[in-house]
Each structure stands twice: as structure tokens, then as C-alpha cells.
Amino acid sequence: MDERPAMDELVPRLRELARADGEHGEAALLTALHPADLAAALPALTEEERFALLRRVPAAAGGQLLEYLDEEGRAALAAAVAPDALPALLDAAPAERAANVLRLLDPDRRRETLAALARRDEVAPLLAYPDESAGGIMRSGFVSLREELSAEGALAALRRLRPRADRAYYLYTVDGEGRLRGVVSVRDLIVAAPDAPLAGLADRDVHAVDADMDREDVARTLRRYNLLAIPVVDGAGRLVGATTADEVIDVLAEEATEDMYRMVGMDESERVFGPVRSSVRRRLPWMLVNLLWAFLAAAVVNLFDGTLARFTLLAALMPVVAGQAGNAGAQTATIAVRGMALGELGPRDALRATRKETAVGFANGLAVGAVAGGALYLWEGNAVLSAVLAGALAGAIALATLIGAVIPLGLKWRGVDPALAANIFVTGATDILSFALFLGLAALLIGRIV
Amino acid sequence: MDERPAMDELVPRLRELARADGEHGEAALLTALHPADLAAALPALTEEERFALLRRVPAAAGGQLLEYLDEEGRAALAAAVAPDALPALLDAAPAERAANVLRLLDPDRRRETLAALARRDEVAPLLAYPDESAGGIMRSGFVSLREELSAEGALAALRRLRPRADRAYYLYTVDGEGRLRGVVSVRDLIVAAPDAPLAGLADRDVHAVDADMDREDVARTLRRYNLLAIPVVDGAGRLVGATTADEVIDVLAEEATEDMYRMVGMDESERVFGPVRSSVRRRLPWMLVNLLWAFLAAAVVNLFDGTLARFTLLAALMPVVAGQAGNAGAQTATIAVRGMALGELGPRDALRATRKETAVGFANGLAVGAVAGGALYLWEGNAVLSAVLAGALAGAIALATLIGAVIPLGLKWRGVDPALAANIFVTGATDILSFALFLGLAALLIGRIV
CATH class of the missing domain: 1.25.60.10 (MgtE N-terminal domain-like)
Structure with a gap:
């Protein structure tokens, strides 16, 4: 060992x-x-x-x-x-x-x-087959046997073929045209009567995937049915190979890494010890996109310069609102992205998911708003300012959860990777929303605050 | 089908x-x-x-x-x-x-x-065995055969045992005490001479895991060697079961979900369609922890109220610095967390990883700072203010990447889940740092700005 x-x-x-x-x-x-x-x-x-x-x-x-x-x-x-x-x-x-x-x-x-x-x-x-398809991740060298063979004939064929041990796990049965008909295990062969035909031994209830199926769907199918291998067939139903669980493990790990990286605006090919130059090149473009959003948010804040000049504590508090709303939006976006990746969230569930997230956001917004407003009152003793903070937090958090749900679902619907949403759209949108809501409320009530 | x-x-x-x-x-x-x-x-x-x-x-x-x-x-x-x-x-x-x-x-x-x-x-x-151990995720019903058996005797034993087809993939050979000695495939048995002893047929180079090994390590071992099953042994080396690739797929998917959720401050048991009440209960505590950080950041900003009152554009620009630095910190933290989860980042690599991230952060900080400073100059035409923004961005981004690398590595070293770092520590720390750096620089140079 x-x-x-x-x-x-x-x-x-x-x-x-x-x-x-x-x-x-x-x-x-x-x-x-x-x-x-x-x-x-x-x-x-x-x-x-x-x-x-x-x-x-x-x-x-x-x-x-x-x-x-x-x-x-x-x-x-x-x-x-x-x-x-x-x-x-x-x-x-x-x-x-x-x-x-x-x-x-x-x-x-x-x-x-x-x-x-x-x-x-x-x-x-x-x-x-392209790399991203079932055909691109299948293993060759799987055994296919004509279903007319007897158990003994199949064992003789195995002795002749000498397949790699890890390809002899499932033996697939095919008809005269090479079309997949069923699956039989070596165990079944050695337990069966020597003259029993494979057609009678094989399990006809076999899950197969098309060679052009996206590899993520292949991974989800194999995972759902707890399989160690899944046969791959061409357009005519002919067996062309099989995808094994060890390949699926790599696919799922890569896809999870890709989602995690994209959610913070990084390329999936970044590695801990990749070269510095390529890391800079890969992260910089997203940072510049974020910079654009940030300047937009700054312009929104600048609309309220009169209010800010009269009461600078607002400047200290506005990141509180944006931070909480951004966090709430990121949470919802993460749930949506992961739910879609795991196949738990289909297109028809979108409305229900959005409704649920908005309800969670409304409840959390009220709670966070109440705590923050109370804390601010203890700090400053300004009741109107505390109410403005509480109201802006409640509103911004509730809207941020809505944004965090709608944007990834919308991107998926448009065929764009929803993981890209979290970093580029959700944070930028929740920032602008938070500043506008908080400073807008404060501007309306500035006479009562100061 | x-x-x-x-x-x-x-x-x-x-x-x-x-x-x-x-x-x-x-x-x-x-x-x-x-x-x-x-x-x-x-x-x-x-x-x-x-x-x-x-x-x-x-x-x-x-x-x-x-x-x-x-x-x-x-x-x-x-x-x-x-x-x-x-x-x-x-x-x-x-x-x-x-x-x-x-x-x-x-x-x-x-x-x-x-x-x-x-x-x-x-x-x-x-x-x-606890759920989180190799023993907790192993399958029972695997076949173990005494290595003194002949190929023919092993086939007879299989006919008698009739193991589940998906447990007869690898046959493990054991000595008189039940200690794991090797692995043999059914293919090998039917290809071998009937009187060949298993001891000669079996592959002795078999990877096994201890029953008390953490299930994540089991998953990484199976993944590294592209196995479909890995035998589990007790402290005395006796075979007690085997873990299969389909179980490992579930372990890896759950761990990835857990990491993604924790990085935005959520419990791993959140589901898209879980009840609203439990979603609120699970997210709220982290939001309140973040609120604490946010108030701390607000107090830091409030130290500069005199500067802000003289020049309110600073209030509009300070979230630009915090947003960019927070994003850079989140990127580095994601790389560190995922690298540790995939086993690519060990404790001894920590220093090298930190050095690399700091280099990337320094380069990105200079680039983003230059672009942002230039854009601000075109907008406002204030050279000193542009220089303050550029300098604060460069410094904050460089320090944020350092923080994003050091905090997860430090948590791991202290036995805390590094995925918790991103949300709770990194964002809070980068916010405070960014505000202090930008407003501090501005306060020093306020005479030349206004």
C-alpha cells in the first residue's frame, strides 16, 4: 500500500x-x-x-x-x-x-x-466532439456486446478483448446497428447460466446521454442517478463511448471554481501560483468595469453635495447602507447562481424564487434597519436621522435581494453566464440604489435633521 | 432507454x-x-x-x-x-x-x-463513524477475498455472494486477519488461469484511506488518482468498506456550496426554496456582524468631518476607493479559499502565495489608480485631488490583496474555516483601510485641493 x-x-x-x-x-x-x-x-x-x-x-x-x-x-x-x-x-x-x-x-x-x-x-x-460536450469528456475503450450473445460467449469476448479493468465495469449491449439496448455487469455474466442470452440478462432501463449534450448536463445526470459511468450515444442512438464519474468530478470542480471566480470578477483559469503578469491581465479589465460603476455612483452622490455639506455625518453613514445592501444582493445572487448550477432552480421556478428572496430581504431589511436606527440614536440622539437610516436600510436591502435574484435569472434567460452577474451588475446597481435612497431621504428631511 | x-x-x-x-x-x-x-x-x-x-x-x-x-x-x-x-x-x-x-x-x-x-x-x-469521516461516507457490501484463493475459487465465491453489481467493480484481497493486501478486477479473474492465486493477480499498489480521515481529504485522494472507489481501512489496516466516486461527487458539491455560501455570509444549509423564516434567521446574524464593521467604518469617516465639510466631492469619491479595494480583497480571498479546498495551496506555500498576490495587487492598484486619477482630472480638472485618488486607490488595492491572502490563510492555520473570512473580515477591513487612506491623504493636502 x-x-x-x-x-x-x-x-x-x-x-x-x-x-x-x-x-x-x-x-x-x-x-x-x-x-x-x-x-x-x-x-x-x-x-x-x-x-x-x-x-x-x-x-x-x-x-x-x-x-x-x-x-x-x-x-x-x-x-x-x-x-x-x-x-x-x-x-x-x-x-x-x-x-x-x-x-x-x-x-x-x-x-x-x-x-x-x-x-x-x-x-x-x-x-x-468539442471539449464542452458529452463526446468531449467520454472515455473510449468501453465494451459493447451484441445482445444475441450468450453469457458464456460474452465472457469469451471479454477474454479476447482484455479491456482496461476500469472500463469493464458496465458492459453495454447493442443491436445489429450498434444502437445501445441495455447494460449488464460482469457479475451478472458469471452468475448467469452459460447459455443465457445477454438480451435477457441486461437491464434495459439504462440512462444514456447524447454526444452533443453539454458536459454540465452530463455531470448533473450522472450525479442525480448516482452512477459510476453513463453511456454516450450519437444522434442515431449508437453507442460511441461512456463518461465516467472521475471525469465528472473534474467537470464539477472546474465549474464550481469558474462560478466562484466569476462572481468576484475573475477568469476561471486563474491559479494560486499562476504568473503575476497573467493574473494582472485577467483581473484588470473587470476592475475597470467596476470603476465605471463606481464613478456613476460617485456622480449620484455628488447630486446631493448641498445636503452633504450641511451634514457630513451622512457621508459617514452612506457606506453603511451600501455595504448592507450589497451584501444582501450578493447573498441572493449566490443562491441563484448555485441553484442553477446544481439544477435545483429551473426557469419556471424563477418567479417563485424571486418572490421568496424579496420576502427574506424585506424581513432582513426591517430587522437590520431597526437595529441600525436604534444604534445610531444611541450614538447621536437624532431621531429623524435614525429614521432616515432605518428606512433607507430596509428599502435598500429589500430591493437589493430583488436585484440579486432578477439579474442572474435574467442573464441565464439571455444565455449569459449568471455567475458574471454578482460582481458586475449586482454590486454596482445596489451601490447606486443605496446612495440615492439614503441621500434622497436625507435631502427631503434635511430641515428636520439639522 | x-x-x-x-x-x-x-x-x-x-x-x-x-x-x-x-x-x-x-x-x-x-x-x-x-x-x-x-x-x-x-x-x-x-x-x-x-x-x-x-x-x-x-x-x-x-x-x-x-x-x-x-x-x-x-x-x-x-x-x-x-x-x-x-x-x-x-x-x-x-x-x-x-x-x-x-x-x-x-x-x-x-x-x-x-x-x-x-x-x-x-x-x-x-x-x-461520524458523517464527516471516510467511515461515514463509505459504502458497505464490498467484496473482500482471501488472497490464497485461486481465480476459479474467487469466481465461485462471487457466484455465492452475488454482490450488488456496482460493488463488484473492485474486488479487494485480504490476509488471514482481514488486512487489505491488494485489489483485483473481475476482468482479471476471468482472463486468468483458473488455478492462478489471487496474491499473484492482485495489484498491491492500492490507495487506501483511514476510516477516520476527513471526508474532504478522502474526496481529494480519490479525485487525484482518478479512482471510481477507494478502500477504507481501520487502525489495524483491516478493510471495513469503500467509498465510491458517486459519494465523493456529493461531498465535493456540498463543500463547494458551503464555501460559496460562507463567503457571502450564509449558512450552507440554505436552499433556493427553503422556508423564508429559516432564511431570515440564517442570514440575519451575519448581516448584524457586518453592521458592526460598517459602524466602525462610519466612525473612521466621521473623524474627517471637517475635511468632508470643506470639500463634499470627497464623500462621493470615497466609495470608489472602498469598492475597488473590497473587490481586490474578495478576489484574493476567493483564490486562497478555493486553492485550499482543491488542495493546491498548502501551509508552506502561504508565504509565496501572499507575495504573489501582493505583487498582483500592486500592479493592479497602480493601473486602476492611474485610470481613475486621469478620469477624475478630466471631470474636475483638480490635479491634486486626482493624485490623492490615484494614490489612495493604488495603496488600498495593494493592501487589500495582502489582507485577502493573509486572513484566510491565518484562519486556516487557527483551524477556522477560511471561507468565513471573505465576508466577515476582508470587506470590513478593506473598507476601514480605504476610508482612512483616502480621507487621510485628502486631509493632509486639503489646503492644496480647495
Whole structure:
């Protein structure tokens, strides 16, 4: 039994290896390590270190490594390996990983590399599917058996085919045209009478997904039915592969990261140890969009300069309203974005969800407004000012929850990623709303405040 | 082949069924539906509708349903089913799901229900593990075979045991004491010579996890090695079960939801259609904590009332600085929280991560400061004011990224969930910092501004 090596020890060793250029003895580490551990350590290295390491990975080890790399890692590997060494490396990888890498290459290099593959007939058909589809995340090498076969005949076929152990979990039965008919387990085969036909043994109630289904929908389907693999069929119902739960785990983790990052205005490809330059480039544009909103909000505040000049405490209190409303809007937006990602919130539920959030916002707004108004009264002893703060808080929080629900749902409806809403629209809109409401109320009642 | 029923159609039918109390014919829907679809539809119902439905689920259908329910659904089922009907329902469920439900009951009801189970000897040992551990999320019913068996003997054992098809994927080999020794696939058994001993067929390089390992670590291990199941061993190395990828998918989805919710100050058990009252109760406390911070920030602003009174445009511009800095802090905190959740960011990397984020923040701060200062100069034509805004933005953004990195890492180090950082500490701290920096600079230079 194996212990997972601690990243804290592995990373410095790899870093050293990356620096000690070309030594033969040290490169043995790359082959001796479990490829999954090497893949897990790569994101902690700098771009240069990673390049120096991947450049020297032997073809067989590189093929195994590919199984465990995420998209960023695959791109780094493809960039580091010499063009004439790439085909041998891809031939040593599972066919679907070879296809993942080929999709990343420019058309010319893709064509040349594909032509040089020994297994090009196995890999080429996979290139028809985009990365984001069921076909793009399916594994090849699954076993399909004609349903006319007997249990004994199926076992004989398995002995002949010798599929990878982790592809022999579900055996799919097909008709004469290759159309998916059912699923049978190896357990069923060995328990059944030798001459029992597969058609009788197979479970016909099999969930399949279309090859062009979005990979997030595939992930949700597999998750809903607690499956370890789900077969993928083409437009004619023919079995073309299967997606496994380990691929779905990666899809769900990537999608969750993407949503979390977009909600604070970041690109999903940001990594803890990505290069500084690319982090700046990726975050700056969103910050400038936010700056535009902020100036708009400043212009709104500036409309009330007369009121502010007469009573500067208003300037100190206005961020209280904006902060609370912004937070309430972000909460609702998070619930809406996550609910849609998990498939709990469909388009027809939108109205109900919005109503519920507005009710929550109204109740929270009243409560926060009452507490804040009371606290301010204890601080300043100005009853009218306290009422203005309480009223503005209650109104701004209630409206912010409405905004936080409506904007993501509206973006989804228009085909835009709802996760983008939280940062760009919700905060900006709740800021402007809060300032206008609080300072507007104060301006109306300024005579009674001062 | 099955089509997934559209939730939009299923939910109204279930709602109707919940209202038509006690009719026999309609309850057939609960048995005819795929239990996974019923489980997926439940969160869209109100508490009362769910209760009315679950109260009438027959024991066999309820046992199947249990496989697909999340923790909230299990609690709802346990609350709806009559105490004397619960044992029959749990006996119809997988043993690990029965244990999930028993853990939710109060000690008396747990004892009584367990005593009434036909399969109590299978379920009772599982109760020793907490829900959050490897033992708490493992499946029972996995096959373990003595490594002295021959391939033929192992196949005979499988025919006798008839394990559930989805538990016969990996067969674990054990020694005379039940200690895990290796893993062998059914494929290997049928391909091998009949008299080949398992000890020779089994792969000894098997990743196992301790029963008391935190379930998040289990999920990360399974994910890193692209496994569909991982064996669970006790302190003596004895095989006690295995965790499957479908359980890990649920763990990872729940943890991601928890992180996203906590980052905006919400409880992880909030659902889109949870009751309004509980949503209010769960969000309000965090809003009041934020209110405290907001008042602190207001007090800081109020220190500069003289400056603000002389030049009210400062009041309009101060939220620009706070908004940008808050956003930069939230971005860094998100990267840190997600990096720790995915296992990409270990404690020893903390310093490097902080240094990188500060560099990004410094660069972004300079850029945003330059743009904002330039825009303000075009608007107002006041060079000193523009310089104050640019300088405050650059400084506040750079410091906010530092805060956004340091606070989550520090919380993690102190054993507190770092996701709590973003909402409670980072925003409050960046607000205060931004106001102090901008108004402080303005107060120093007020003579040259006005």
C-alpha cells in the first residue's frame, strides 16, 4: 500500500530537478513517481520550472501523466514536448486524453501530429466532439456486446478483448446497428447460466446521454442517478463511448471554481501560483468595469453635495447602507447562481424564487434597519436621522435581494453566464440604489435633521 | 432507454399528489417514478408538501429513495415516516443509508429503531463513524477475498455472494486477519488461469484511506488518482468498506456550496426554496456582524468631518476607493479559499502565495489608480485631488490583496474555516483601510485641493 507523498516535500525536489538540467539519474524521479502525484505538484511550480520538467518526461511516463493533468497541465505539456516527440507520447496515453491534447494544438500541428499517431483511427473520431460536450469528456475503450450473445460467449469476448479493468465495469449491449439496448455487469455474466442470452440478462432501463449534450448536463445526470459511468450515444442512438464519474468530478470542480471566480470578477483559469503578469491581465479589465460603476455612483452622490455639506455625518453613514445592501444582493445572487448550477432552480421556478428572496430581504431589511436606527440614536440622539437610516436600510436591502435574484435569472434567460452577474451588475446597481435612497431621504428631511 | 422527466412537469404533479390526501391510485406515482427523480424534485416543494408526500411513501420505495436523498432530504424523510414504519423502510435501504438516517435521530429513537432492524448487525458497526469521516461516507457490501484463493475459487465465491453489481467493480484481497493486501478486477479473474492465486493477480499498489480521515481529504485522494472507489481501512489496516466516486461527487458539491455560501455570509444549509423564516434567521446574524464593521467604518469617516465639510466631492469619491479595494480583497480571498479546498495551496506555500498576490495587487492598484486619477482630472480638472485618488486607490488595492491572502490563510492555520473570512473580515477591513487612506491623504493636502 502506498502513502500519498506530501506536496511540501515533493515540490522542492521537483524544483531542484527542474534546475539540474539534463542529468540522467535525476530524471528517474519523473518515472518513479505516481503520475497523479506529479500532476498534483505541477501547479505549485513556476512556468519555467514546469517547462524544464515536462520537456524531459519520457514518452511512456508522459502518456501516463496525461491521464491526470487538467487542461492547463495538458497545454503546458503540449508546449514543452518537442513536436517530433509528441506522437509517441500521445500513443502512450488513453485515446481520449490524446484527443484532449490534439484539440489544443493549432490546425497544422494537429493534422501533422494526428497523422503520425499509431492509434490515429481510434483518436480521430473523438476529435469530432468539442471539449464542452458529452463526446468531449467520454472515455473510449468501453465494451459493447451484441445482445444475441450468450453469457458464456460474452465472457469469451471479454477474454479476447482484455479491456482496461476500469472500463469493464458496465458492459453495454447493442443491436445489429450498434444502437445501445441495455447494460449488464460482469457479475451478472458469471452468475448467469452459460447459455443465457445477454438480451435477457441486461437491464434495459439504462440512462444514456447524447454526444452533443453539454458536459454540465452530463455531470448533473450522472450525479442525480448516482452512477459510476453513463453511456454516450450519437444522434442515431449508437453507442460511441461512456463518461465516467472521475471525469465528472473534474467537470464539477472546474465549474464550481469558474462560478466562484466569476462572481468576484475573475477568469476561471486563474491559479494560486499562476504568473503575476497573467493574473494582472485577467483581473484588470473587470476592475475597470467596476470603476465605471463606481464613478456613476460617485456622480449620484455628488447630486446631493448641498445636503452633504450641511451634514457630513451622512457621508459617514452612506457606506453603511451600501455595504448592507450589497451584501444582501450578493447573498441572493449566490443562491441563484448555485441553484442553477446544481439544477435545483429551473426557469419556471424563477418567479417563485424571486418572490421568496424579496420576502427574506424585506424581513432582513426591517430587522437590520431597526437595529441600525436604534444604534445610531444611541450614538447621536437624532431621531429623524435614525429614521432616515432605518428606512433607507430596509428599502435598500429589500430591493437589493430583488436585484440579486432578477439579474442572474435574467442573464441565464439571455444565455449569459449568471455567475458574471454578482460582481458586475449586482454590486454596482445596489451601490447606486443605496446612495440615492439614503441621500434622497436625507435631502427631503434635511430641515428636520439639522 | 429512459428519458429524464422534466422537473417543470414533475413538480406540479407531486404538488397535486401532496394535496390529494390519502388517495390510493395517486400514490402509485411515488412507486412508479425513478427514486432519483423523486429525490431531485423534493427541494422544489414546500416543507408541508414534502411532509405530506414522504409520509405516504411505501417502505420499499422509501428505502430506494433514501439512496438518492441528501442530508436535508433524509432528515425530512425521517421526520415524516411514522416511528413504527421506519425500521421496515431502513431495512429496504442500503446499509450505509440506514446508518445516515440513524445518525440523525435522537439517541432514544435511534436505539429503538436500530433494535427493530432486521439488518442491525450490518448497520450497527457503521454508526461508529461520524458523517464527516471516510467511515461515514463509505459504502458497505464490498467484496473482500482471501488472497490464497485461486481465480476459479474467487469466481465461485462471487457466484455465492452475488454482490450488488456496482460493488463488484473492485474486488479487494485480504490476509488471514482481514488486512487489505491488494485489489483485483473481475476482468482479471476471468482472463486468468483458473488455478492462478489471487496474491499473484492482485495489484498491491492500492490507495487506501483511514476510516477516520476527513471526508474532504478522502474526496481529494480519490479525485487525484482518478479512482471510481477507494478502500477504507481501520487502525489495524483491516478493510471495513469503500467509498465510491458517486459519494465523493456529493461531498465535493456540498463543500463547494458551503464555501460559496460562507463567503457571502450564509449558512450552507440554505436552499433556493427553503422556508423564508429559516432564511431570515440564517442570514440575519451575519448581516448584524457586518453592521458592526460598517459602524466602525462610519466612525473612521466621521473623524474627517471637517475635511468632508470643506470639500463634499470627497464623500462621493470615497466609495470608489472602498469598492475597488473590497473587490481586490474578495478576489484574493476567493483564490486562497478555493486553492485550499482543491488542495493546491498548502501551509508552506502561504508565504509565496501572499507575495504573489501582493505583487498582483500592486500592479493592479497602480493601473486602476492611474485610470481613475486621469478620469477624475478630466471631470474636475483638480490635479491634486486626482493624485490623492490615484494614490489612495493604488495603496488600498495593494493592501487589500495582502489582507485577502493573509486572513484566510491565518484562519486556516487557527483551524477556522477560511471561507468565513471573505465576508466577515476582508470587506470590513478593506473598507476601514480605504476610508482612512483616502480621507487621510485628502486631509493632509486639503489646503492644496480647495
